[in-house]
Amino acid sequence: MKVLIIVATAGEAARLAGVPAHVVVSGVGAVAAALTTQQELMREPFDLVVSAGIGGAYPGSGLHPGDLALSSLMAQADLGAVDGLPGQETFLPLEELGLSVQPDQLNTGIFPAWSGSHALAERLSNAGLRVGYGPALTLSTVTGSLEVAQALAARFPGAVCEGMEGAGVAHAALRWGVPALEVRGISNPVGPRDRAAWKLGEALAATRRGVEALLGW
Incomplete structure (x- = not known):
């Protein structure tokens, strides 16, 4: 299986050095990730595209740093509109607005993952790694409050992680007919930002273990 891996930063790419896949740095955000994914798929064919890197864990996921x-x-979770009076705002997703991210079909920014992702999660769990399997949410602005984190988790039951690129990678890949998957090592809980408590090294190590398991399967 020929795999393309899209990461946001050079630091994430460095921790994946030597893996048997084509690793490309896109820059931060869903737009940058989608453009880079499309560019790479135009150059050569791949069997699977992976959005990899670090991310936050949602309340209720049971996941911790490392x-x-x-x-x-993969869901572009902030596409929609905010309605209502101050203090009583309600988020309206694309389907309630009658809108789609693709002109030729109904797609509200939610993209299915590669069909082997659940089996891979079970394989990693059986190997002793704590793994969360569920919706991976993509946002353009990192969530900074517990209230917003809980609201997002309620809109996407079972949400496991938050990142800034996954849905962009998936959108571009699936338009080319190539399956996509998001793999994130957990660096912190989603909510109030406490950079001093982030475990970047542990998160990057977990990302590599996940990628290696995928590629070795």
Whole structure:
């Protein structure tokens, strides 16, 4: 299986050095990730595209820094509108607005993950790694409050992680007919930002373990 891995930063790419895949740095955000994914798929064919890197774990996921999250789907969770009076705002997703991210079909920014992702999660769990399997949410602005984190988790039951690129990678890959997967090592809980408590080294190590397991399967 020929695999393309998209990461946001050079630091994430460095921790994946030597893996038998084509690793490309896109820059931060879903747009940058989608453009880079499309560019690479135009150059040569791949069997699977992976959005990899570090991310936050949602309340209720059971994940902690150093654990791993694998996507069941990738969602652009902040596409929509805010309605209502101040203090009583309600988020309206694309389907309630009658809108789609693709002109030729109904797609509300939610993309299915590669069909082997659940089996991979089970394989890693059996190997002793704590793995969360569920929706991976993509946002353009990192969540900074517990209230917003809980609201997102309620909109996407079972949400395991938050990142800034996954849905962009999936959008571009699936338009080319190539399956996609998001693999994130957990560096912190989603909510109030406490950079001093982030475990970047442990998160990057978990990301590599997940990628190695995928490629070695």
